[in-house]
Amino acid sequence: MKIQLYNSLSKQIEDFNPIRDNIVRMYSCGPTVYNHAHIGNMRSFLFADLMQSTLRNVGEWDLKWVMNITDIDDKTIRGSSFESEAWLPEMGEQTSDRLENLRNFTNYYKTLFLEDIQKLGINLDDFHKIPHATDYISEMQELIRKIFKNGYAYISEGSVYFNVEKYSQAENYGKLKKIDFSNFQKGVRIDADTYERDDANDFVLWKTKKDGEPFWDFELNASNLPGRPGWHMECSTMEYEILGLPFDIHTGGIDLQFPHHEDEIAQSKAGYGIDPNPFWCHNEFLEVEGKKMSKSLGNFYSLRELLDKGLDPLDIRFAMLMAHYRTKYNFTFAGVEAAAKARQKVQDYIYQLFEESSDNSINEIPENKYLPNTFFGEIAIDLHTPKALSKLFEFISNYPAGKLSNELKNDLKQVFVKINSIFKIWEIAPKPENNVLIPQEILDIAEQRFQAKKDKNWTLADELRSKITQMGYSILDSKDGYEIKQND
Ligand code: AMP
Ligand code: ZN
Numbered sequence: 001m002k003i004q005l006y007n008s009l010s011k012q013i014e015d016f017n018p019i020r021d022n023i024v025r026m027y028s029c030g031p032t033v034y035n036h037a038h039i040g041n042m043r044s045f046l047f048a049d050l051m052q053s054t055l056r057n058v059g060e061w062d063l064k065w066v067m068n069i070t071d072i073d074d075k076t077i078r079g080s081s082f083e084s085e086a087w088l089p090e091m092g093e094q095t096s097d098r099l100e101n102l103r104n105f106t107n108y109y110k111t112l113f114l115e116d117i118q119k120l121g122i123n124l125d126d127f128h129k130i131p132h133a134t135d136y137i138s139e140m141q142e143l144i145r146k147i148f149k150n151g152y153a154y155i156s157e158g159s160v161y162f163n164v165e166k167y168s169q170a171e172n173y174g175k176l177k178k179i180d181f182s183n184f185q186k187g188v189r190i191d192a193d194t195y196e197r198d199d200a201n202d203f204v205l206w207k208t209k210k211d212g213e214p215f216w217d218f219e220l221n222a223s224n225l226p227g228r229p230g231w232h233m234e235c236s237t238m239e240y241e242i243l244g245l246p247f248d249i250h251t252g253g254i255d256l257q258f259p260h261h262e263d264e265i266a267q268s269k270a271g272y273g274i275d276p277n278p279f280w281c282h283n284e285f286l287e288v289e290g291k292k293m294s295k296s297l298g299n300f301y302s303l304r305e306l307l308d309k310g311l312d313p314l315d316i317r318f319a320m321l322m323a324h325y326r327t328k329y330n331f332t333f334a335g336v337e338a339a340a341k342a343r344q345k346v347q348d349y350i351y352q353l354f355e356e357s358s359d360n361s362i363n364e365i366p367e368n369k370y371l372p373n374t375f376f377g378e379i380a381i382d383l384h385t386p387k388a389l390s391k392l393f394e395f396i397s398n399y400p401a402g403k404l405s406n407e408l409k410n411d412l413k414q415v416f417v418k419i420n421s422i423f424k425i426w427e428i429a430p431k432p433e434n435n436v437l438i439p440q441e442i443l444d445i446a447e448q449r450f451q452a453k454k455d456k457n458w459t460l461a462d463e464l465r466s467k468i469t470q471m472g473y474s475i476l477d478s479k480d481g482y483e484i485k486q487n488d
Contacts, residue, residue, distance in 0.1 A: 003059040005249075006326060006382045008176050008257060008280040013382050016059070016279065018248050023062045024055050025247035027239045027277070029256055030067040030130070033109035034075040035086070038300035039316065039331065040286040040293030042120060044253040046317060047283035047325045049122045050383055050422065051251060056126075057421040058376050064128040066242050071106035071132050073231050074192070077213050080105035098214040103134070116303045119313040121424040129242055133234040137216050140229045140237045143271045144205045148220060152270035158208030158225050161189050164200050167266055173200065175265060176280060177258040190259075203263055204230040232263040236276070239264075245274040254282040255292075283325045293331065301331075310477025314425040315340040321385050321423060337479075346392065347426050350416050352401035353409045354430035363405035371395045372415050379422065392419070438484050442473050446484055449475065 003016045018024045028048040031037050045067075052065045070076070079086040080102040087094060091108045094101050110132075118124060144160055147153040152163050165186065167173055174181075179200045189202045209215040209226040218225045239247060245268060252261065261280060268276040285292045288299045307313060311333075319339035323329040367373060371392065378388035401409065413428060420426050449464035468475055468484075476483045 001058050001060075001376055001380050003055065004381050005279060005281055007278070008282050009278070014279075016055075016249075018061055019246055019278070023064060024059070024249065025064045025243040026052060026055070026066070026249040026251065027235070027243060027247060028065070028067040028250075029235060029252035029260070030069050031110075031113050032070040032073055032075055033106045033113060034073075034079045035109060035295065036302035036304060037113050037116060038293055038295065038302055039306065040300065041253075042116070042303060042316075043286040043320055043325075043329065044251070044283050045117055045122060046120060046320050048251045049117075049126070050321060050325065050385070051249070051281065052126060053422045053424070054379055054383055057418060058380055063126075064243060065126060066129050066131065066238065067127060068235060068238050069106070069110050069130060069132045070231065070234060071110070071134050072102065072214070072228055072234075076102060076106050077228075081212055083212075098212070099134075102214050106132075119303065119307070120317045121314060123424075131238050131242060133229070133238070136234070136237050136241060137229065139241050140233045141206075141216075141218050141220075143233065143237050143240070143267065144218075144229075145220060146271035147205065147267060150270055150273075152266075153205055155221065155223070155225065156189065159189075159191070159204055159227065160206040160220065160225065161202040162205055162263070162266065162270070164202050164266070167270055168200070171266070171269055173266055174262065176262050179258065179262070203232065203259060205233050205267070206230065232260055232267060235260070236264045236267040236271070239276055240268070240272060245272055245276055247277050249279040249281055250277045251281050251283070254284055257282060284328045286320070286329045286331055288331055290330075306336075310475075310482070311336055312340065312476065315343060318343050318423065318425050322389060324382075324384055324386050326382070342389075342393075343425055346396065349396050349401050350413075350426055350428060351431035353404075353413050353416070355401075357402045357404075359403050360405045362399055362403045363408060365399060365408065369395070369398070371412065372418070375415075375419060438473065438486070442468060442471060442484060446475055446482060450482060 004013050005016045006013050026048075028045070031041060048065075048067065052063055055061050056063050078084065080098070082094065087105065088108070091104050114124065124130075144153065147162065148160065152167050153160050154163055164173060165184065168181070173179060181200050184200045189204065191204050191207060206218060206225060206229055207227050209228070213228065215226045215228055218227060239245065239250075250261065257280075265276060268274055287293060291297055291299060293300045303313065303316070306316060315336050319336045320329060322339055322342070374391035374395065375388045378384045378391055404412070416426065416428050420428055445464050445468055449461050449468070452461040452464060465475055472487050474485050474487055476485060
């Protein structure tokens, strides 16, 4: 099916087709691994997952999907430093080697991150590669040399900066977001990786070594400049090295449009001489009470916190996918509860497709009402999940499973397999016989835990939960009680 996507470059919905060999090459800006990712971050990875699964299953293309791990930046360096209060015993002993500490610190959070996204239904086998920035330092240096040789970079006090003024005379700087040049000041340079205002300034490609930081030697223009790369440099290099330029689609949260993505374009053009990719796709924010969820505002939940409150990660996935990726999504517990109910409604319908019914009166469905046409027709236009889901719910109420002919039921099972290749939250199987008997011992511990929770004895409640987990069961809390499930 033809796929159309909103392109942040043209600000329009455009037909999408891969550039070469019928393979889609897609790069997603990945996490900075210095802490637990919050569920606002998760929205951007769920969006990327929705994109890749739609391109594969609806567009029917092969896909190379790359998501980087930012393991070197101001925050990871701070977290892994000798003075860091964020260093945990689980990360091992700190050594005198700062780079080794950085790797141990970031690997710890990378592992947790990968566990989290898998809980949210993202399959690691769908990635072509999940590269670490620190594995591409010499390639980054190569790109900086190219930019320097082409005259768009200069050295100042041991760091290397991108010459925005010179670049903007030759190229359009501000393709993704209108950039305010009115405040442009010659000689004002930005060392920080992120900044808030849309002002044009020379940005850093390579930062000179600071005391206490890991660093790499770097030969440029016959001098050695020990230091480390700027953040934007990381993505430009890994895209080129792993996917080749131009690749097809770049994804990320809307806050990355400027400076991160604008600077990626400028670096690729100034160094490799190529615009990196024709499609830029950005997700809107997940908000809490009208504000972007972010660590700096302190209004964030990690996935783990939500799971500890008894939420099912697949309900969280569904809640986020129920909103279109280009609209702001206001996170609430009521929203997740509504998603859980909607998810169950569809699940019950699927179970019924596997049951024998005496009434088979519906044996034909008009083409324009048939689920594959309506549902995928909406997904194919800029991944419009809410419109597609409204077609799904309309179908479910117009064509009750208990009245469908066996032939239609069989067809629909296949349709749901395809729908679920995108949503990944349903079981396409008969309803399981509920004959798994929970042992009395587990029931007793669960009851003690429920009591402990009522008594606000959280330590005991947590201990009892771990005991149940160790015995192969899990407890799912609900508003009025709990449910016990045997683990797979
Ligand atoms: P970071 O780990 O900070 O580099 O961010 C990882 C991804 O999360 C980026 O694509 C960000 O744009 C995205 N992001 C950060 N905060 C939010 C939010 N509140 N809602 C949606 N996406 C976000
Ligand atoms: Zn990036």
